[in-house]
Amino acid sequence: MTRGPRRTGRFGCDFAVSPTILSGTTDDPGVTRHRLLLATVVVVLTAAVSTTIWARAGARPDHCAAVAERAHARAGLVTGSGPEVLVVGDSYSVGAGLRTDQSWPVRLPGRVRVDGFSGSGFSAGASGCGDVSYARRVASALRPGTALVVVEGGLNDYDQPVAALAAGFDRLMAALAGHRVLVVGPPPAPERPAGTVATVDAVLSRLAAAHGTPYLSMTGVELTYQRDRLHPDAAGQRVFGDVVAERVRTLVTPGSRLRP
Known part of the structure; x- marks a missing residue:
């Protein structure tokens, strides 16, 4: 699978996003739902990691x-x-x-x-x-x-x-x-x-x-x-x-x- 562009979150964490997820286009509705769910999980995990990092640092x-x-x-x-x-x-x-x-x-x-x-x-x-x-x-x-x-x-x-x-x-x-x-x-x-x-x-x-x-x-x-x-x-x-x-x-x- 071709890797998408690197995106940097507001807290400095970066992650890869599939071009298909970005465009939301696919021939299989089930695959679309799976990919959207995957994208949501990535965003949530990124936010959680960022929050943990700043909590350990002691201040936002x-x-x-x-x-x-x-x-x-x-x-x-x-x-x-x-x-x-x-x-x-x-x-x-x-x-x-x-x-x-x-x-x-x-x-x-x-x-x-x-x-x-x-x-x-x-x-x-x-x-x-x-x-x-x-x-x-x-x-x-x-x-x-x-x-x-x-x-x-x-x-x-x-x-x-x-x-x-x-x-x-x-x-x-x-x-x-x-x-x-x-x-x-x-x-x-x-x-x-x-x-x-x-x-x-x-x-x-x-x-x-x-x-x-x-x-x-x-x-x-x-x-x-x-x-x-x-x-x-x-x-x-x-x-x-x-x-x-x-x-x-x-x-x-x-x-x-x-x-x-």
């Missing part, structure tokens, strides 16, 4: 594309003036659920740029969109003359092994060797089990101390949240930003020294 391609688009939009918003400050973070840093200009980094002193990706964290496996960990992204986000790098996150590492969190943190610090860094931990978002947030906070605090890096715990900060009970609302973003800004001022003012 349209979701990851939307997250990347949001990250790009936030990266285009540079605020303030003065010393160069780079924020590397998760959905909090891009203001998920809000306008980008309502995200907490706008509260910081200095000329602030943001490299944020919703769902990401210190661990390589924190995101369902592949390895978009902080260590993986930070090198391309750095600019000459950056006075301070603020790394914010941890809520997406809550279900990751401590070893994975530590490995990601170590890779991040290696990528930021020679740069002044402030690590900002996760707040007690109601949607996350309290015990897991406390564990991540403790691990990050210990790792930062081991690297001689300042650490700002947010577990005692009360925020107001959106309906998802995970992301701060506009008021919560302001509170978050003001707490971080207070610490940032001690690190970017002339003559300031690193203080863990």
Whole structure:
């Protein structure tokens, strides 16, 4: 039998389709029904395989594309003036659920740029969109003359092994060797089990101390949240930003020294 053209499905899976099936022409009605049934089975199986692939990857391609688009939009918003400050973070840093200009980094002193990706964290496996960990992204986000790098996150590492969190943190610090860094931990978002947030906070605090890096715990900060009970609302973003800004001022003012 002559093989038909290769067709590529919307999820990138390809399959062969018989010219007879495509045209629907045959002299035997029974054969026609059989071939139509076969074509239906092929389509269903292709969709099932595609769904399984994306489920194993952890996220749909349209979701990851939307997250990347949001990250790009936030990266285009540079605020303030003065010393160069780079924020590397998760959905909090891009203001998920809000306008980008309502995200907490706008509260910081200095000329602030943001490299944020919703769902990401210190661990390589924190995101369902592949390895978009902080260590993986930070090198391309750095600019000459950056006075301070603020790394914010941890809520997406809550279900990751401590070893994975530590490995990601170590890779991040290696990528930021020679740069002044402030690590900002996760707040007690109601949607996350309290015990897991406390564990991540403790691990990050210990790792930062081991690297001689300042650490700002947010577990005692009360925020107001959106309906998802995970992301701060506009008021919560302001509170978050003001707490971080207070610490940032001690690190970017002339003559300031690193203080863990």
